[in-house]
Amino acid sequence: MQPAVEVSENALTERQKDVLDAALTLLVEAGDTLTMTSVARRASCSKESLYKWFGDRDGLLTATVQWQAAKVRGVPVDPEAFSLTSLTSGLERFASDWLRVLSGTISVALNRVAVGHAGSDKHDLGAIVLENGPFAMARRLKPLLQLGRDTGLMSFDDTDEAFRTFFGLVVRDVQIRLLLGDRFELTEAAINRDARRATQQFLALYGVHTKAADDGH
Amino acid sequence: MQPAVEVSENALTERQKDVLDAALTLLVEAGDTLTMTSVARRASCSKESLYKWFGDRDGLLTATVQWQAAKVRGVPVDPEAFSLTSLTSGLERFASDWLRVLSGTISVALNRVAVGHAGSDKHDLGAIVLENGPFAMARRLKPLLQLGRDTGLMSFDDTDEAFRTFFGLVVRDVQIRLLLGDRFELTEAAINRDARRATQQFLALYGVHTKAADDGH
DNA sequence: GCCGTACCGTACCGTACGTTACGGCAGGGT
DNA sequence: ACCCTGCCGTAACGTACGGTACGGTACGGC
Structure with missing residues (x-):
């Protein structure tokens, strides 16, 4: 066979x-x-x-x-004419895209089966989802973060640590609640609001302040 | 029957x-x-x-x-002699406890089956884990947050939003990676370091600064 | 001594589902 | 016209497992 x-x-x-x-x-x-x-x-x-x-x-x-x-590939960032504005909008766009995918029914279903099969598989769905989920996100975001650091807009030692903090600020408890079956209202407006908030918080932590960035709730 | x-x-x-x-x-x-x-x-x-x-x-x-x-009940906070020090240590202790539970084999296994059964259950394991996981954490942490706000050490409008930000800063991608089967080194030292970092970041975002709290990586 | 209760161990039943096998049909090459 | 390939539909097989039934044992009450 x-x-x-x-x-x-x-x-x-x-x-x-x-x-x-x-x-x-x-x-x-x-x-x-x-x-x-x-x-x-x-x-x-x-x-x-x-x-x-x-x-x-x-x-x-x-x-x-x-x-x-x-099917979920694409959307890299353009390293042209870089500024605080483009960094901010890049982070916001990334965050809102991510939240939209994450809260979609397909993503939830796929993560459910992958979590269910994790570890005890010959093909290991968990590793595949991990590779195409969080890890792919990290690979896509890190260039933007490093560009921000190289242009002096942000400051951090470890790119991976910075990414994981951004992850936390964006996703928070949304994914685990969805996976556990919590009925969740995640409107387009809420996604955009969360993306802005996460970006502002991230810049407040890692941005180089010329003027103090206030919180945005 | x-x-x-x-x-x-x-x-x-x-x-x-x-x-x-x-x-x-x-x-x-x-x-x-x-x-x-x-x-x-x-x-x-x-x-x-x-x-x-x-x-x-x-x-x-x-x-x-x-x-x-x-079996995982307990550990409330004491509202006596409250200060920035006790707020900080309370948050750190909470964060490290949480990370320890979260990364334990029992928690991972329980969350796995609950995610697998979410939604399509008569008893709905998802709801039970949700109730005894994230929601219970929120109930346990919120008094501390409100005490911090009432004593003028922190500032925020929505306690729930503040909690969810703390959640994100503490958990980050740890839980989803563990659930998806990522082999994860989470030593005692790493847990304590993460708890300190998350607490510092949280205070940087929501704390009322007398002196600028620096990041701690 | 006798009964009722609670439990262990095991054999058994029914069924759902993964997997395989087979018959039939359509199209393309020769 | 004939065969071969690829596919559909369906029937059949094997098995694992949820759920049930039943015999056997220990124990406490009377």
Whole structure:
């Protein structure tokens, strides 16, 4: 028996992408209780094809998580004409984007199954989500932070520490509450307000003050 | 058939407590894959007793979570002879205690199963963990925060917002990374260092400065 | 001594679901 | 026209596990 689609093998046919999208919506609806039969029915494909393409249930889940992760790329920052204003707006934009993704039903569902399977997996969904979640965020934000430090707008020793503080100020208890099933009103206005507040707090802690930045609540 | 032990019925015999402790260790070892049979074998009791005492598998999990929650009570703060020093040490002590609990294997295991079951439960483990986790922390910390404000050491409009900021500064990405299975070195020294840093940052944001509090990394 | 209660150990049942196997159909190459 | 490949739909298999039933033992009350 062939080991089916390898993780490194990213050649997905359109048909397979459709199947993974169906699996995603089922994951949102039913969580980890989705069955191979339900995926096959929803995607109008045979279970035989599922097993041929993805090996087993775990492989299907892994491919689904990776398929979603592949869709959330992009949005780097431009290191042109840098100022306190562009640093601030960059941080705010980053924070609001992040909160929007984080509070989305797909992100919540994916993190749920990854947390449930963490550690005891052959493919280890937890590591995949970790890699495409917090770690990817760190990689995307750090250039902006270092640019801010190099231009003398911020001051910190350890970029990673600074990132993790920003993480805390942005996410706070939102993610864990959502994962635990707390019904959460997170309107567009609230997201933007939180992004501004987190940015102001972050600059108050790490920014080089010419004039004292006041708190913004 | 009787509805077995009600949630409000907290009268647990010693035998039942032993069983719940066995279930706890199994939860740490095997996560949500623990079976009724494995609990019975580990606790040297019959499955019949499990079902008589706890109704069904969900009831056993619920009782286990509540049993653990009941063990983590206490440590209120004393509103005597209050000063910046006692506020600082109170916040630090709270933060380090919290990080210690959060990073413990039991907490991680419990949060894992609760996240896995969130929303689609009759007993809703998510709500229970939420209630005994973040919400209980908020209830325990808020008196200290308000005391700090009333004595003019801190300034903020919304106690809940202040708490959530403290939450973010303390927990940062630690919890989600642990839940996703990231191997994490969290030594006693690191915990104390993080607690100090979070406290200093929190006071820098919300404290009333007589002398500028510097960051502490 | 006899009964009732509480419990252990284990065998058993029903079912859900992962996984496999098979029959049928459509399209493309020869 | 024939075959081969890829896929759908469905039936079937195997098993793990939640839940139940039952026999056996210890103990306290009478």
